[in-house]
Amino acid sequence: MGNKLGILIAGYGGAISSTVVAALDLMTRGLRPRLGMICETTEPSGITVGSKLGAPDLADTVISGWDVVPETIGEALVTHQVLTDTDIRDVSPATKGMRPILVPPKHTETTNGHYEFGGRIEKLRQDIRQFRAENQVDWVVVVNCMSTQPTPAWSANYESLEQFQTACAKGDPCVTPSMEYACAAILEGAGYVNFTPNLATIPALLELANQKRVPLAGKDGKTGQTLLKTALAPMFKLRGLQVQGWFSTNILGNRDGEALSEPDACNTKVTSKESCLDNILGYEVDDHQVYIHYYRPRRDNKEAWDNIDVDGFLGYSMQVKVNFLCRDSILAAPLILDLARLMAVSMREGEYGPLTQLSMFFKSPEVPVGTPVQHDLFVQRQIFEEWVEKCAAHAPVKVAV
Structure with missing residues (x-):
């Protein structure tokens, strides 16, 4: 054959x-x-x-x-x-x-x-x-x-x-x-x-x-923001850093972004993007938010922005911020x-x-x-x-x- x-x-x-x-x-x-x-x-x-x-x-x-x-x-x-x-x-x-x-x-x-x-x-x-x-x-x-x-x-x-x-x-x-x-x-x-x-x-x-x-x-x-999320979350788990909140937002201006401006379609995508975090960490993150916005000027060059709040040694809080300027296709x-x-x-x-x-x-x-x-x-x-x-x-x- x-x-x-x-x-x-x-x-x-x-x-x-x-x-x-x-x-x-x-x-x-x-x-x-x-x-x-x-x-x-x-x-x-x-x-x-x-x-x-x-x-x-x-x-x-x-x-x-x-x-x-x-x-x-x-x-x-x-x-x-x-x-x-x-x-x-x-x-x-x-x-x-x-x-x-x-x-x-x-x-x-x-x-x-x-x-x-x-x-x-x-x-x-x-x-x-x-x-x-x-x-x-x-x-x-x-x-x-x-x-x-x-x-x-x-x-x-x-x-x-x-x-x-x-x-x-x-x-x-x-x-x-x-x-x-x-x-x-x-x-x-x-x-x-x-x-x-x-x-x-x-x-x-x-x-x-x-x-x-x-x-x-x-x-x-899994191409952009969720790829980063499924790489960073294991690191927090490994080092015993407790994730208190994870705020994720995306802007993109291609046809996919335009389709996602329809609320029901957006909910389908957001549900998919939200599914990974608790599974990796082994506990529920109380404040995990994911947003997707259609912004025409960006066309296919989407931007993913994440703010992560974690508690470390002695309960002291810290933040991680990630800004991924990427190309969707x-x-x-x-x-x-x-x-x-x-x-x-x-x-x-x-x-x-x-x-x-x-x-x-x-x-x-x-x-x-x-x-x-x-x-x-x-x-x-x-x-x-x-x-x-x-x-x-x-x-x-x-x-x-």
């Missing part, structure tokens, strides 16, 4: 996704360095983590995806202004001319009753099959990079596969787009990565993933490439269901039932490294030509 990887992104024309596509083009043509990716970091032995695992190479990776906006990648790059004009100019004309697969309308006219999960999911399945065949890929990974959506009210249709299937076939509004992409991916044997905080891997889809033996990873990519894009390549390794290994070893990539890690959720970045790293060592023993050996 070969080792060619195909990535299908929901939200293909967004800031993160268009950055992923352009970056892949620039790196594989040797025009930009392969930095910021775990699979490209070098082990003491001198080989990269990706090579050690036998992960698909970036040069053996193709990307497409879905969007509601028919912009080309070139147009999307200009719209989002993540990359410099020089970088955009250096992206190949072929890549800049790529367009998304248009998202099927909510009520796709394919006579829902003729398909087990309804017409819309069937259309997504057809797209996955066509992409797989046209590009002759060995692994397909579907990545959810859509905007944050309000968390739906819990439905009984989520509880069992049979109920969920009926809801899909009827076009029940309880079935969200994130669930549709997850369902289509699982049915087509494609790994599914939920890089958003949107609800997707409900019990019904976990059941389906176990039946089809498909791996899942999520949710909500530049932090997120390499994680998409890493996750897709690591999912391909998991599929080769026959792993399925939620992948605990990828917890360090997410704000709200999803793990198998009965497995403790770990938020501590260093515990997560240890779990990942143990998995790397296990898989490295099975990695295919590259033969020099």
Whole structure:
């Protein structure tokens, strides 16, 4: 079997996704360095983590995806202004001319009753099959990079596969787009990565993933402020410093920030960002506040500001202040490439269901039932490294030509 990887992104024309596509083009043509990716970091032995695992190479990776906006990648790059004009100019004309697969309308006219999960999911399945065949890929990974959506009210249709299937076939509004992409991916044997905080891997889809033996990873990519939080909190715990309060605020001006200006969508994101602190420290922080603000002038250059109040020796109080001036898509894009390549390794290994070893990539890690959720970045790293060592023993050996 070969080792060619195909990535299908929901939200293909967004800031993160268009950055992923352009970056892949620039790196594989040797025009930009392969930095910021775990699979490209070098082990003491001198080989990269990706090579050690036998992960698909970036040069053996193709990307497409879905969007509601028919912009080309070139147009999307200009719209989002993540990359410099020089970088955009250096992206190949072929890549800049790529367009998304248009998202099927909510009520796709394919006579829902003729398909087990309804017409819309069937259309997504057809797209996955066509992409797989046209590009002759060995692994397909579907990545959810859509905007944050309000968390739906819990439905009984989520509880069992049979109920969920009926809801899909009827076009029940309880079935969200994130669930549709997850369902289509699982049915087509494609790994599914939920890089958003949107609800997707409900019990019904976990059941389906176990039946089809498909791996899942999520949710909500950990790229900036929460990455720092899950690194700093273990330090306070190690030194016995009692966290009395943690005030976090964010400003960003891209489409994600605009979507988060809607209160219900913002609540979905804030809940995800708040989930880590008590888990790491082992006690409830009474005053943990998280805020997200849309501020258009910043565009994709978001700012994360944290004020942390701690009590130390003899109860004396101290403060830590962190100001992270970062780039949203530049932090997120390499994680998409890493996750897709690591999912391909998991599929080769026959792993399925939620992948605990990828917890360090997410704000709200999803793990198998009965497995403790770990938020501590260093515990997560240890779990990942143990998995790397296990898989490295099975990695295919590259033969020099």
